[in-house]
Amino acid sequence: MKLSLPRFLVAGAALAASASLAWASIQRFDLASMLQASDNAIVGTITHKETIRIDHPVDGKELYFTSLTLEGKSLKDGTNVTIDVCFGGGFIDATHGVHNSEAPSDDDQKLGNKVVAFYRWEPNMGGEHAGNALMAWHGGLYRTFETRGGKTIVQGRGDGYAIPVNVELGELTTQVKALAKPK
Amino acid sequence: MKLWNWISCSAALAGAAWVLLPTRGEAWVVIGTGLNTTQRDFRIYNNFTDSTANDNVTPDPNFPGSLGAVMAIWKACAEWGSRLHGNGNGDPSQPGDIGSGGANFDAAFAGEANGVGSADDNILSEISGSSGGVLAYTELPSEDGWRIRFYSTWQWADGPGTGIGSGTIDIQGVTTHEFGHALCLGHTSVPGATMGATIIGNGVAMRSIEADDIGGVQAIYGVASANKPVITGVTVNGSTITITGAHFAPTGNEIWFRTSGQTLDTILNPLTVLAGQVSTAGGTQLSVGTPPLADDGDILVKVPGLGFDTLSNAWPADINAGPGCNTPGNTCVQSPNSVSPFGAGMGYTGSTSIAQNNTTLLCYDIPPLKLTIFYYGRTANGSYPFGNGTRCIDGPLYRLLPAVTSDNSGTATRVIDLNNMPPGGSMIPGSTMHASAYYRDPAAGGAFFNTADVLSWIWCP
Numbered sequence: 200m201k202l203s204l205p206r207f208l209v210a211g212a213a214l215a216a217s218a219s220l221a222w223a224s225i226q227r228f229d230l231a232s233m234l235q236a237s238d239n240a241i242v243g244t245i246t247h248k249e250t251i252r253i254d255h256p257v258d259g260k261e262l263y264f265t266s267l268t269l270e271g272k273s274l275k276d277g278t279n280v281t282i283d284v285c286f287g288g289g290f291i292d293a294t295h296g297v298h299n300s301e302a303p304s305d306d307d308q309k310l311g312n313k314v315v316a317f318y319r320w321e322p323n324m325g326g327e328h329a330g331n332a333l334m335a336w337h338g339g340l341y342r343t344f345e346t347r348g349g350k351t352i353v354q355g356r357g358d359g360y361a362i363p364v365n366v367e368l369g370e371l372t373t374q375v376k377a378l379a380k381p382k
Numbered sequence: 383m384k385l386w387n388w389i390s391c392s393a394a395l396a397g398a399a400w401v402l403l404p405t406r407g408e409a410w411v412v413i414g415t416g417l418n419t420t421q422r423d424f425r426i427y428n429n430f431t432d433s434t435a436n437d438n439v440t441p442d443p444n445f446p447g448s449l450g451a452v453m454a455i456w457k458a459c460a461e462w463g464s465r466l467h468g469n470g471n472g473d474p475s476q477p478g479d480i481g482s483g484g485a486n487f488d489a490a491f492a493g494e495a496n497g498v499g500s501a502d503d504n505i506l507s508e509i510s511g512s513s514g515g516v517l518a519y520t521e522l523p524s525e526d527g528w529r530i531r532f533y534s535t536w537q538w539a540d541g542p543g544t545g546i547g548s549g550t551i552d553i554q555g556v557t558t559h560e561f562g563h564a565l566c567l568g569h570t571s572v573p574g575a576t577m578g579a580t581i582i583g584n585g586v587a588m589r590s591i592e593a594d595d596i597g598g599v600q601a602i603y604g605v606a607s608a609n610k611p612v613i614t615g616v617t618v619n620g621s622t623i624t625i626t627g628a629h630f631a632p633t634g635n636e637i638w639f640r641t642s643g644q645t646l647d648t649i650l651n652p653l654t655v656l657a658g659q660v661s662t663a664g665g666t667q668l669s670v671g672t673p674p675l676a677d678d679g680d681i682l683v684k685v686p687g688l689g690f691d692t693l694s695n696a697w698p699a700d701i702n703a704g705p706g707c708n709t710p711g712n713t714c715v716q717s718p719n720s721v722s723p724f725g726a727g728m729g730y731t732g733s734t735s736i737a738q739n740n741t742t743l744l745c746y747d748i749p750p751l752k753l754t755i756f757y758y759g760r761t762a763n764g765s766y767p768f769g770n771g772t773r774c775i776d777g778p779l780y781r782l783l784p785a786v787t788s789d790n791s792g793t794a795t796r797v798i799d800l801n802n803m804p805p806g807g808s809m810i811p812g813s814t815m816h817a818s819a820y821y822r823d824p825a826a827g828g829a830f831f832n833t834a835d836v837l838s839w840i841w842c843p
């Protein structure tokens with residue numbers, strides 16, 4: 200997608216609004232603390248989406264988890280990555296599922312979206328469901344768009360998020376590599 | 383939950399996003415149409431695992447009959463109420479100010495549930511594990527019910543003071559935020575608002591709702607109507623409860639009470655309701671006998687009609703004489719059996735009141751149609767091999783005979799009749815009881831029997 204300047208500004212305004220919609224009871228992060236808490240940061244495309252239901256004897260019935268398959272590259276070292284990242288909530292069909300207050304918005308989860316994602320392995324996300332948790336769920340997924348000049352912009356989410364403001368992908372990659380570099 | 387409900391929520395969110403853009407003073411976001419008066423109940427399944435989540439053992443007259451996490455959650459939900467909850471006291475961070483919503487919205491404390499329930503059962507509980515920086519979440523849409531979960535990876539604290547301890551997260555503050563989701567509010571961009579952004583500090587600052595949050599709840603439910611029924615006082619005289627206030631209907635009033643004990647998590651209405659009540663003194667007074675299943679908690683009055691403004695504010699009432707009854711808690715270990723890798727657990731219905739004498743013990747997750755014997759003791763400090771499991775209750779042991787048989791779902795029940803206890807095993811107010819059950823389990827091999835964990839409590843008057 201290529202955006203003209205006016206569309207870019209509208210997108211920025213919408214971004215500011217969506218940031219306020221998405222906040223909830225999640226940990227506060229900046230890029231450094233997010234990288235410290237994560238296993239990896241990647242830029243990639245959402246190629247598959249699946250929701251499962253777990254009924255657990257202790258954690259309860261109707262535990263829904265959605266996984267997104269991302270195909271892309273690590274921002275840390277450029278290696279190719281294909282990985283499933285997971286968060287709470289989602290719908291198996293029209294009548295079975297829940298929306299979770301911390302989940303990424305439906306628009307953010309669409310197949311074909313090019314996104315930046317942070318994740319880490321969690322042995323139990325509830326109901327003994329193990330997987331690569333999308334960090335802070337909606338707070339670990341950032342959409343991108345391309346400018347008319349061909350630059351890829353990563354959409355920031357506002358104060359308290361790892362990527363607070365829009366940033367060019369190359370610049371973000373540089374920041375990630377610098378922060379991820381062993382001290 | 384229906385997908386179209388979620389789609390309509392998303393549409394509301396999208397619309398609200400544009401509403402947000404030009405406004406600076408009010409940034410609340412609406413994500414639903416509001417909870418009608420059949421969805422105002424909330425319950426707690428008190429499975430918090432941190433000791434700091436249940437170490438407040440100081441009773442509060444504004445939150446009678448509750449302690450620990452239950453009291454903290456009750457305070458949080460009461461903060462969204464239309465007017466002061468009792469005299470408004472109970473939270474050092476907002477003295478005299480619990481009950482700040484000013485809208486046609488009040489929540490009904492329905493006590494404790496015996497499980498986490500489904501996604502629509504309006505229950506708050508802990509969930510095991512962690513998930514990359516998520517503290518707690520609410521399952522939506524809420525018009526047909528909701529559920530709130532707290533990740534166990536965090537160390538939860540019940541207050542009630544504002545200094546909750548290093549490294550802990552405030553149950554009350556986070557609940558205030560999550561309950562805002564349940565009543566159909568999204569997130570705001572106004573700094574300092576309870577419904578805003580990421581967690582503020584350890585969450586204590588989120589206990590008190592702010593102007594923007596109040597604007598949001600009033601936008602959904604309307605500013606508290608002049609005709610909304612109002613409770614201004616409750617007096618208990620023996621077994622008679624007198625409710626004073628205004629705008630009660632001449633006939634057809636419902637009076638809502640907390641139900642004693644743990645209610646089944648899947649029950650349709652966990653409240654105890656007295657229907658068809660006639661008011662006196664020009665709609666300013668209601669007098670009723672105390673319902674047998676009612677317990678210390680809030681009282682609300684519902685007048686006929688469907689509107690948001692047909693339900694009164696919530697007023698605390700200590701309806702049981704003497705100190706409040708405490709909530710039984712589970713201890714000991716659950717030993718795996720042939721039907722559950724987690725083993726059998728103990729639960730109960732009814733209350734822990736000697737006078738009410740209405741306690742029923744449950745033992746669940748045992749093999750179906752097997753002989754089961756409930757037993758109890760006065761202390762439970764041990765760890766004794768017992769069948770295929772572990773018994774924690776010390777001797778002397780008292781058996782509640784006759785034995786019972788588990789049902790097809792693997793649950794056994796046994797009524798405690800305090801007037802017919804085993805020799806030497808009588809209970810009086812202040813007595814401690816540790817109860818469990820042992821059951822036949824031939825399919826497991828070994829000793830062919832096993833025992834459940836332990837349910838412990840102190841009997842109240």
